[in-house]
Amino acid sequence: MTGTAELERRTAELLAAHPPATTDRLDFLKARFDAGLAWVHYPEGLGGLGAPRSLQVVVDTALEAAGAPDNDARRNGIGLGMAAPTILKYGTEEQKRRYLRPLWIGEEVWCQLFSEPGAGSDLAALGTRAVREDGGDWVVNGQKVWTSGAHNSRWAILIARTDPTVPKHAGITYFICDMTDPGVDVRPLRQITGEAEFNEVFLTDVRIPDARRLGGIGDGWRVAQTTLNNERVAIGGMRLPREGGMIGKAATTWRERPELRTHDLHQRLLKLWVESEAARLTAERLRQQLVAGQPGPEGAGMKLAFARLNQEISGLEVELRGEEGLLYDDWTMRRPELVDFTGRDAGYRYLRSKGNSIEGGTTEVLLNIVAERVLGLPSEPRTDKDVAWKDLAR
Amino acid sequence: MSAQPDLLYSEEEEALRSAVRDLLADHCDAPGVIARTESDAPHDLAAWKALGDGMGLAGLLVPEDLGGQGATHREAAVVLEELGRAVAPVPYLTSAVVATEALLACGDEELLGRLASGRTIAALAVGLHLAPGAAFTAVRVEEGALYGELTGVADAVAADVLLVPAEDGGLYAVSVADTDAVTVTPQISFDLTRPLAGVTLAGAPGRRLGDAGPAVHRALRAGAGLLASEQLGLAEWLLTETVRYLKERKQFNRPVGGFQALKHRLAQLWLEVVNLRAAARAAADALATGVDTEVAVAVAQAYAAGVAVHAAEEALQLHAGIGMTWEHPVHLYLKRAKADSIAYGTAGAHREALAELVDLRAP
Numbered sequence: 001m002t003g004t005a006e007l008e009r010r011t012a013e014l015l016a017a018h019p020p021a022t023t024d025r026l027d028f029l030k031a032r033f034d035a036g037l038a039w040v041h042y043p044e045g046l047g048g049l050g051a052p053r054s055l056q057v058v059v060d061t062a063l064e065a066a067g068a069p070d071n072d073a074r075r076n077g078i079g080l081g082m083a084a085p086t087i088l089k090y091g092t093e094e095q096k097r098r099y100l101r102p103l104w105i106g107e108e109v110w111c112q113l114f115s116e117p118g119a120g121s122d123l124a125a126l127g128t129r130a131v132r133e134d135g136g137d138w139v140v141n142g143q144k145v146w147t148s149g150a151h152n153s154r155w156a157i158l159i160a161r162t163d164p165t166v167p168k169h170a171g172i173t174y175f176i177c178d179m180t181d182p183g184v185d186v187r188p189l190r191q192i193t194g195e196a197e198f199n200e201v202f203l204t205d206v207r208i209p210d211a212r213r214l215g216g217i218g219d220g221w222r223v224a225q226t227t228l229n230n231e232r233v234a235i236g237g238m239r240l241p242r243e244g245g246m247i248g249k250a251a252t253t254w255r256e257r258p259e260l261r262t263h264d265l266h267q268r269l270l271k272l273w274v275e276s277e278a279a280r281l282t283a284e285r286l287r288q289q290l291v292a293g294q295p296g297p298e299g300a301g302m303k304l305a306f307a308r309l310n311q312e313i314s315g316l317e318v319e320l321r322g323e324e325g326l327l328y329d330d331w332t333m334r335r336p337e338l339v340d341f342t343g344r345d346a347g348y349r350y351l352r353s354k355g356n357s358i359e360g361g362t363t364e365v366l367l368n369i370v371a372e373r374v375l376g377l378p379s380e381p382r383t384d385k386d387v388a389w390k391d392l393a394r
Numbered sequence: 395m396s397a398q399p400d401l402l403y404s405e406e407e408e409a410l411r412s413a414v415r416d417l418l419a420d421h422c423d424a425p426g427v428i429a430r431t432e433s434d435a436p437h438d439l440a441a442w443k444a445l446g447d448g449m450g451l452a453g454l455l456v457p458e459d460l461g462g463q464g465a466t467h468r469e470a471a472v473v474l475e476e477l478g479r480a481v482a483p484v485p486y487l488t489s490a491v492v493a494t495e496a497l498l499a500c501g502d503e504e505l506l507g508r509l510a511s512g513r514t515i516a517a518l519a520v521g522l523h524l525a526p527g528a529a530f531t532a533v534r535v536e537e538g539a540l541y542g543e544l545t546g547v548a549d550a551v552a553a554d555v556l557l558v559p560a561e562d563g564g565l566y567a568v569s570v571a572d573t574d575a576v577t578v579t580p581q582i583s584f585d586l587t588r589p590l591a592g593v594t595l596a597g598a599p600g601r602r603l604g605d606a607g608p609a610v611h612r613a614l615r616a617g618a619g620l621l622a623s624e625q626l627g628l629a630e631w632l633l634t635e636t637v638r639y640l641k642e643r644k645q646f647n648r649p650v651g652g653f654q655a656l657k658h659r660l661a662q663l664w665l666e667v668v669n670l671r672a673a674a675r676a677a678a679d680a681l682a683t684g685v686d687t688e689v690a691v692a693v694a695q696a697y698a699a700g701v702a703v704h705a706a707e708e709a710l711q712l713h714a715g716i717g718m719t720w721e722h723p724v725h726l727y728l729k730r731a732k733a734d735s736i737a738y739g740t741a742g743a744h745r746e747a748l749a750e751l752v753d754l755r756a757p
Binding site for chain 1: 398399400401402637640641648649651652653654657658660661662664665668669670671672673675676693696697742745746748749752753754755756757
């Protein structure tokens with residue numbers, strides 16, 4: 001297995017052959033991918049070296065120190081965090097070679113066509129239909145929602161119903177959808193903050209060649225689990241400094257604006273500060289567990305904790321600002337490419353953080369997951385599992 | 395603040411945990427602990443002997459050349475997690491941590507050696523409710539003899555030696571067995587497993603150990619920091635036991651633990667326990683390394699009490715009728731958790747300390 005010394009050697013070779021100062025950004029990224037230093041835990045030939053994931057930091061640190069460009073991962077979070085691991089696990093060799101390199105480099109941005117107006121927490125109830133034309137292409141019709149980045153994306157990961165006569169989990173198939181297809185209509189979905197970070201995506205007779213199916217026909221739910229599990233893993237790996245998140249903004253306001261302080265707010269702020277520090281330490285502990293190769297179930301809880309804290313802290317900061325809390329920085333309808341959770345005024349943060357307990361699994365669903373998968377408590381009696389999708393209540 | 399604390403358990407720490415858990419399974423079963431609370435001997439001195447004499451755990455914080463194990467607060471914290479899980483009535487936190495820290499501050503080798511062996515039990519004679527840095531009662535001292543009354547001294551009825559702050563600024567060792575001038579009177583305590591006592595000194599001979607101020611502060615800080623690990627142990631047992639019970643208990647023709655309203659409450663509790671583990675490990679590590687200690691201890695104590703009490707209150711409510719009986723052990727945990735929320739300073743006192751430490755000052 002590739003160790004630290006080997007990675008350091010290969011990184012030095014990459015830097016020598018392609019000096020960042022004189023190399024085009026995309027050329028450098030391509031060379032990095034081809035050297036197996038993009039994501040070292042991926043297989044050789046697909047941007048990796050089959051090394052332990054924990055050693056990625058060796059490469060990243062050396063490249064950052066050398067001033068090398070990175071792939072601006074935030075611009076393609078869904079591609080890198082969700083589409084790529086799914087393609088790696090379920091894709092054909094041809095699909096892996098076609099999609100992973102431009103995805104990692106950032107030439108091709110990805111989005112996710114999963115949620116529907118009628119299928120939120122109960123995602124497996126989705127109704128977007130994919131019908132195959134006598135052994136040829138699939139033709140897709142339906143509506144997806146909460147698609148971030150759809151307007152910038154080249155590709156989408158898509159799940160659609162291919163067999164309505166079997167129970168809902170069994171009749172789903174996973175596809176790679178070309179976002180430039182004329183049947184794809186992307187419309188901004190304005191949210192309570194005033195901007196449109198997300199989209200509605202209407203699919204009308206969208207044609208998908210069978211070669212862009214990921215996994216077996218009817219196997220889409222299982223394939224989607226890989227995507228969704230990676231969504232939650234992504235939250236675990238961060239190293240946060242003290243006051244690194246939302247609490248840092250509120251604490252700064254408190255220190256800089258003594259005239260705003262009240263005793264009631266002081267008690268509440270201190271309590272939230274302590275809870276934020278405990279949550280930060282939990283995230284740090286999770287990171288240490290991952291590095292030590294002992295991943296724990298704690299990751300499932302981190303999103304729950306940070307969602308509540310972000311909401312309570314930003315809510316407190318709106319109150320702290322008093323008269324200014326009655327104002328808002330900007331209601332203009334815009335389409336931000338990146339979401340900056342802590343960048344704008346407290347009022348914006350308060351409204352945006354309301355989504356933290358909905359996006360990526362509602363708090364209510366995540367609590368069920370913790371209760372059932374971590375604590376081993378029984379699930380509620382189900383009436384939907386063995387009924388054909390077409391016969392479900394809707 | 396740049397270096398992160400080590401928040402994991404080492405293999406040695408896990409081995410220590412299972413050894414202590416095995417020992418407590420043999421000594422501190424719940425019916426035995428309940429029966430003992432109403433006897434004349436509230437402390438389980440057989441368990442204490444096994445922990446101290448048998449395993450050498452009373453001397454974890456004492457250097458090896460003084461007869462201890464030369465270990466750190468990280469290991470002591472693991473022991474306290476297990477003692478919390480069992481609500482074990484042994485004077486570990488009070489003697490092997492708090493009194494030991496006071497003696498370490500004074501550098502008293504003779505008493506440290508005796509405490510490390512576990513054969514001598516000591517109690518710091520200040521109220522259990524005091525936060526690090528809080529004012530404490532000092533007794534009158536005349537020609538080496540101590541006069542005064544103290545209350546709320548945890549585990550004093552088990553103590554062979556009391557460490558008593560006096561008005562001259564000194565900390566004095568008073569050997570209970572050697573004099574009639576010390577009376578230790580049990581108080582009827584809310585927490586049956588860590589009983590309090592009053593101490594009357596009527597000219598008791600004391601040996602001056604050193605300065606009381608820094609010794610008491612250091613002792614209470616370690617007590618507060620490691621109490622969080624005990625509270626973690628309490629909360630962990632309460633959650634585990636409640637989950638186990640709700641998987642078995644059936645009403646309405648199904649396990650009660652399958653109702654979403656209860657599952658969500660237990661999942662929330664799990665999340666709190668996970669957070670407490672990180673905060674308690676951070677405090678233990680900070681006490682061991684001396685890095686960021688004041689903040690780490692205050693964070694852990696500002697967070698832990700709410701979790702332990704919440705766990706106990708949820709456990710009682712979700713056990714329902716059986717949880718309200720004297721026979722079921724959940725009340726021992728509730729009483730310990732509630733008393734712990736006052737011990738070594740309330741969460742509010744620790745938040746107040748943080749306001750200064752991290753510069754979030756009051757209006």
